[in-house]
Amino acid sequence: MSKIITKKISFPVEGMTCASCVARVEKAILKFDGVTNVNVNLATEKVTMQFEPSKLDLNKLAEKIEDIGYKLDLSSYNIKDKINKDSPSLSKDQHLIELQNDLIFAVSLTIPILFINMGMMWEDFFINNLFSVEQINKILLVLTTPVLFISGKRFYRIFWNNLKHFSADMNSLVAIGTGAAYIYSLVLTLFPEIISHTNDNHHVYFDTTTVIITLILLGRWLEARAKSKTGFAIKKLIELQPNTALVKEHNVEIEKNIDELKVGDIIIIKPGGKIPADGIITSGSSTINEAMITGESIPIEKIVGSKVIGGTINTTGYFEFEITMFGKDSVLGHIIKLIEEAQGSKAPIQNLADKVASIFVPVVVVIAIITFFVWLFIEPNNLSVALINFVAVLIIACPCALGLATPTALIVGMGKAAQNGILFKNGESLEELHRADTIIFDKTGTITEGKLTVNSFYSLNKNEKEFLSIISSIENKSEHPIAKTISDYGKSKNVLMLPIIDFENKPGKGVKAKIDDKIILAGNESFMRENKIDLSSLKEKLKNDNVQYSSTIFLAIDGNIYGYITVIDSIKQNSLDAIKQIKELKIRPVLLSGDNETVTKYISNLTGIAEYESSVLPQNKAGKVKQLQNEGRNVIMVGDGINDAPALVQSNVGIAIGNGTDVAIESAQVVLINGDLNGVAKSIKLSKQTISIIKQNLFWAFIYNIIGIPLAAFGFLNPMFAALAMSLSSVSVISNSLRLKKVKL
Numbered sequence: 001m002s003k004i005i006t007k008k009i010s011f012p013v014e015g016m017t018c019a020s021c022v023a024r025v026e027k028a029i030l031k032f033d034g035v036t037n038v039n040v041n042l043a044t045e046k047v048t049m050q051f052e053p054s055k056l057d058l059n060k061l062a063e064k065i066e067d068i069g070y071k072l073d074l075s076s077y078n079i080k081d082k083i084n085k086d087s088p089s090l091s092k093d094q095h096l097i098e099l100q101n102d103l104i105f106a107v108s109l110t111i112p113i114l115f116i117n118m119g120m121m122w123e124d125f126f127i128n129n130l131f132s133v134e135q136i137n138k139i140l141l142v143l144t145t146p147v148l149f150i151s152g153k154r155f156y157r158i159f160w161n162n163l164k165h166f167s168a169d170m171n172s173l174v175a176i177g178t179g180a181a182y183i184y185s186l187v188l189t190l191f192p193e194i195i196s197h198t199n200d201n202h203h204v205y206f207d208t209t210t211v212i213i214t215l216i217l218l219g220r221w222l223e224a225r226a227k228s229k230t231g232f233a234i235k236k237l238i239e240l241q242p243n244t245a246l247v248k249e250h251n252v253e254i255e256k257n258i259d260e261l262k263v264g265d266i267i268i269i270k271p272g273g274k275i276p277a278d279g280i281i282t283s284g285s286s287t288i289n290e291a292m293i294t295g296e297s298i299p300i301e302k303i304v305g306s307k308v309i310g311g312t313i314n315t316t317g318y319f320e321f322e323i324t325m326f327g328k329d330s331v332l333g334h335i336i337k338l339i340e341e342a343q344g345s346k347a348p349i350q351n352l353a354d355k356v357a358s359i360f361v362p363v364v365v366v367i368a369i370i371t372f373f374v375w376l377f378i379e380p381n382n383l384s385v386a387l388i389n390f391v392a393v394l395i396i397a398c399p400c401a402l403g404l405a406t407p408t409a410l411i412v413g414m415g416k417a418a419q420n421g422i423l424f425k426n427g428e429s430l431e432e433l434h435r436a437d438t439i440i441f442d443k444t445g446t447i448t449e450g451k452l453t454v455n456s457f458y459s460l461n462k463n464e465k466e467f468l469s470i471i472s473s474i475e476n477k478s479e480h481p482i483a484k485t486i487s488d489y490g491k492s493k494n495v496l497m498l499p500i501i502d503f504e505n506k507p508g509k510g511v512k513a514k515i516d517d518k519i520i521l522a523g524n525e526s527f528m529r530e531n532k533i534d535l536s537s538l539k540e541k542l543k544n545d546n547v548q549y550s551s552t553i554f555l556a557i558d559g560n561i562y563g564y565i566t567v568i569d570s571i572k573q574n575s576l577d578a579i580k581q582i583k584e585l586k587i588r589p590v591l592l593s594g595d596n597e598t599v600t601k602y603i604s605n606l607t608g609i610a611e612y613e614s615s616v617l618p619q620n621k622a623g624k625v626k627q628l629q630n631e632g633r634n635v636i637m638v639g640d641g642i643n644d645a646p647a648l649v650q651s652n653v654g655i656a657i658g659n660g661t662d663v664a665i666e667s668a669q670v671v672l673i674n675g676d677l678n679g680v681a682k683s684i685k686l687s688k689q690t691i692s693i694i695k696q697n698l699f700w701a702f703i704y705n706i707i708g709i710p711l712a713a714f715g716f717l718n719p720m721f722a723a724l725a726m727s728l729s730s731v732s733v734i735s736n737s738l739r740l741k742k743v744k745l
Contacts, residue, residue, distance in 0.1 A: 006036055010048045014095060015070040028068055032061055069161035103217045106151035109143050110210040116140060117207040137189040137204050144206040148182055152213040172361045178212050180394035181205035240311035240332060245276040248320060265323045269314050277310040277326035285507045286317025287480055299481050301508035316479040368393040371713040392712035397705055405697035408737040413690035416740055421674040422683050429653045429669035433687035435634040439582055439680065440625060442639035443593035443603055446657055448569040452481060454489040457565035458541055465495060467563050471555045473498040474513050474522050478505060482551055482567050521556040528554050533561055571606060578677035579607050585684060592616045592624060594643060622646035638680055655680060682745040689743045697733045704729035
């Protein structure tokens with residue numbers, strides 16, 4: 001039996017606006033023979049599918065997707081198994097430009113339409129006016145028609161596709177409301193004799209049509225602008241990898257493009273260079289900054305046999321390594337994959353208005369049709385009464401207030417957040433935050449400062465100045481970050497820098513040198529024991545000072561211990577207060593760190609976070625988030641490093657520290673601009689207030705419909721008053737949203 005050959009590939013898909021679009025595209029693709037699995041990602045606007053190439057015609061698939069209102073881009077079919085450096089956002093940028101152009105065009109015509117309509121309400125408007133009411137209506141028709149058929153065409157196209165598939169959403173409401181107002185006004189303007197009613201002066205609703213289209217386009221443009229940046233985080237990750245690498249072939253250095261590398265190549269890394277792939281050091285040694293991948297606050301010593309990670313940065317040494325993995329198989333490639341998978345697996349929040357629309361639209365249309373025929377039965381010789389009441393029902397049901405209910409509250413809420421140093425990238429994150437019951441904090445750079453400082457030092461002979469002078473002098477010869485921290489500390493205390501001879505650097509251990517013919521050793525505990533230095537005299541002091549958690553550097557002179565100095569990553573001033581506020585909100589804090597057990601435990605005890613995990617790799621951070629989500633928890637992730645990116649995306653809402661890495665900031669939905677952790681509690685409080693306002697807004701939006709539709713159906717509300725009621729509902733919604741400005745956080 002022959003093995004079935006399948007291929008997994010991703011294609012961009014354009015035109016999706018909500019969760020129902022995702023379901024529609026997935027359903028259409030799964031109907032094709034040969035497709036074994038499909039996942040549509042709304043955030044990245046991509047469809048990932050597994051299929052049998054021998055059975056599936058991709059061109060026919062693209063035609064089917066276009067038939068239901070979307071566009072599948074097949075240009076990326078030939079894709080290499082490498083980290084793709086091509087920008088994925090070209091189609092998104094084009095979509096954003098088209099939306100912006102449509103919005104500008106709509107605004108340019110809506111403003112004069114509004115002015116003319118407002119002027120027509122005053123009798124003085126017609127004094128010395130060259131045009132009659134009928135002529136002005138025709139001018140309004142000429143101005144409105146381009147808005148409807150150019151700027152608003154997207155709503156009608158989606159409405160038609162929805163109709164063909166027996167579904168409805170906010171686009172359906174927009175199309176029905178604006179379409180009804182426009183058709184009624186068109187007939188009244190061009191064929192006034194059709195609508196013969198007792199009133200001589202019939203009101204047109206061209207302004208209703210254009211204002212709704214313009215407002216909805218504004219919301220879509222803001223949404224598209226935020227969505228256009230979704231691929232930026234992955235782009236920043238890709239940029240960690242250098243474009244070229246120095247390959248050693250037959251003892252000759254050859255510069256090659258990153259795409260030409262292969263497993264087994266020997267790569268040369270010089271001081272300050274980026275590491276292009278994962279591998280094993282074959283010669284040389286150095287200290288490598290892996291903070292962007294592992295979150296480890298202190299650069300790591302690497303010697304022959306040590307593993308190196310692509311995307312990390314060499315500091316001062318020279319070494320060569322053999323490539324073991326690169327591209328999509330590397331640690332960096334795996335992190336990128338985790339981000340993409342997390343984006344795809346996270347269920348998008350469905351707007352309440354969209355859910356209601358699927359029921360609301362058919363009900364309103366049925367009521368309007370029933371109204372028309374009932375009035376036609378009651379007054380068979382008066383078509384205008386039936387038509388006006390039919391239009392009145394549709395206009396009172398126009399989704400202006402419904403469409404404004406959520407976005408106005410979100411816009412005001414996000415403005416309030418910005419005043420408090422909190423940046424929300426989209427409305428969904430502001431909606432989602434109020435549900436949080438668990439917050440995961442990264443340690444380095446989030447709870448702590450992310451930079452080393454001298455915490456304490458101790459000298460057995462009590463001569464602190466002499467101790468600082470000796471250890472600062474010997475560490476001044478080393479390039480290690482801990483050594484530099486100690487040396488800089490000594491210089492800040494104006495200690496005497498002594499002459500050093502016979503300096504030796506012991507990677508991963510410490511340094512050895514001579515001062516005035518005395519042998520000086522400075523290094524970690526294992527370095528001291530290796531040189532048979534007795535540390536027992538410091539045991540009690542270390543225990544009493546509780547310094548076992550920190551990076552402790554011991555100093556020995558001529559074989560005798562002399563003292564020690566500790567270097568730590570200090571806690572941010574506002575961390576303790578921020579954790580306290582989180583607990584007051586009845587939210588469970590969790591601490592995750594790539595650092596070791598003793599350091600993580602110390603930070604956990606100091607901050608009062610009972611639950612913690614240490615030595616956590618990037619994929620495990622995302623896994624921890626997923627584990628909690630599987631337990632039914634709603635998880636916020638707070639972090640600042642590249643290693644936090646997968647977890648930030650996997651979480652229900654990711655919050656990044658503003659002074660963190662670009663990748664973390666772009667992966668998160670919320671950014672604390674000034675790095676103040678108190679912003680976490682503030683953002684949650686604001687979310688709770690915003691949701692309360694949204695619910696109130698939806699109540700006001702629907703109460704007008706509940707009261708107004710029966711009045712319109714029974715003939716007590718003509719289209720003019722229906723439009724007025726609709727405007728009042730919009731005013732009430734906007735006014736209610738503005739109350740968020742006064743909320744105290």
